Amino acid sequence: MALMAKEARRRVGRPTHRRPKVAVPPGLDRREQIVAVAGSLFAEKGYNRTSMRDIAEAAGLLSGSLYYYFSSKEELFLEVHGTGMKILTQATRSALEQGGDPWTRLGHLAAAHCRAVLENQGFMIMVFPEFPEEINEYHAEFVRQRDEYERIVSDTIGALDLPPDLDRGLYKLQFLGALNWSQTWYRAGGRFTPEDIGHHFVRMLRPR
Amino acid sequence: MALMAKEARRRVGRPTHRRPKVAVPPGLDRREQIVAVAGSLFAEKGYNRTSMRDIAEAAGLLSGSLYYYFSSKEELFLEVHGTGMKILTQATRSALEQGGDPWTRLGHLAAAHCRAVLENQGFMIMVFPEFPEEINEYHAEFVRQRDEYERIVSDTIGALDLPPDLDRGLYKLQFLGALNWSQTWYRAGGRFTPEDIGHHFVRMLRPR
């Protein structure tokens, strides 16, 4: 017992140089690393079942140190969410730049969305609603982050030659719903690539 | 202080007759009442943010007493989930009995699904995946409960005159995805009834 105490003592003040246990893209600063690691764990286990201690361990430091970068777990999540939305928004914008007629563009959008959401599961998955459950003080900020992306979708749908009596709002919800739900069943290496899935969805939603 | 202790003492062993704080359908036995109350709270706040103490209070007893009926919170959730799936399965079967051609039947199914899922939010909402997050020892049982319902959907889709090169599995996932996702945005009293939503989704997914 006394020995253990002594051994523990020796480490006081010495950095432990814990190695991160989760691979993250290189070239990220410490803060970004933590966001990446946290995103990966949230994606894997969900928000509630991922503790600050888990995140700290995976990132190679101790839980107390996280609070040097983030004032709370919710603030950390907000940043993860925002990073995910940025990836999605960027991927979608690039895809739309390929141009084409409105239906082709929607196909590009769907494919890009699926790829971003399904292939970045190691970095983020929750890109969407209700993960840290319900209303909290950051709710408005979550919505803001999401709205920027949803506007891109609305604009793309707005250009389609849909029947005039068909509700665009419902169409968008159906489209995004199927896209987002794919996170619950998609497994890498299956019969379909994310692009296949996106294109298939658009094909099925195209009136003839 | 001494007074408080004395007053507290007087209640020992006496039932407190707490009244349930959540309305539940009449004619349910105690166990079923608890399931109904728990379902309502899970739907409202999510699984993780609903504590056993919350459930007990809403059901009109104390948390310890819950363990007379259920050995764990997860077991209670499993029962809530199962009850929800029974409601959904039953509602869908009834709707399909109206008959009609395959597309009419799919419309009935979608409408019934939406109504069951969206209007029973007071009783259950989570009818679907990943609520108590990820794999646990009851996972197989959750899947079993869900599969019975999904078979009904598969059968109904199987009867449609879809193009032969169109994947039925993906079609089902797209269909159910949009339906399930509606839980995240639907608010009672909006422009659309659950039936509107279901029929709209089917209309959009119908090739011409």
Place this chain on the structure above:
DNA sequence: GTCTATACAGCGATAGAC
């Protein structure tokens, strides 16, 4: 069958040394 009382674990977060 419901209560009282509490064990015990895990969480988010903070203080202060280095």
Place this chain on the structure above:
DNA sequence: GTCTATCGCTGTATAGAC
């Protein structure tokens, strides 16, 4: 900037009286 150490709280679950 990271550590050690710990506080205060809440959660699930249990034991035993009635």
